[in-house]
Amino acid sequence: MEFLFQKESLMAWNRDRILIVLSALIFVFFGAWLFAVPTALEAIGIQLTTPEAFIDVRATYGGLELGLATFLLIAQGRAEWHRAAMLLSALCVGGFGVGRILGILIEGQGTNLMWFFFVIEVIWTVLMLWAYRTASD
Secondary structure, eight states: OGGGGOGGGGSOOOHHHHHHHHHHHHHHHHHHHHHHOGGGGGGGTOOOOSHHHHHHHIIIIIIIHHHHHHHHHHHTTOGGGHHHHHHHHHHHHHHHHHHHHHHHHHHTOOOHHHHHHHHHHHHHHHHHHHHHHHSOO
């Protein structure tokens, strides 16, 4: 855990660092929640009926998101990693958005919740791409 608390992690808080930590906290929240309670997905119609389904939800929605959060938490303490962290966040959340809109188009419809998530994903992606482009090297 020493890598999280290097001298650089005592650097001043700025826009980029705050956005990276906020992104990490979002990934931590969803990753921990869906790892601990994979049946939460049933609220949006995803039924888990086999042990494999539970394992896959824990790995994909839990483990992957917790891994991304860990990278972001490490990166927030290293100024030279900030741009990469913001790009990672933008691409991951943007990937959710692209997958969601293509899914809506393929299915021919989307619920209000799916559209809400899509709007949030677009806003976050645009925000992180803007921060990435305007960050100093």
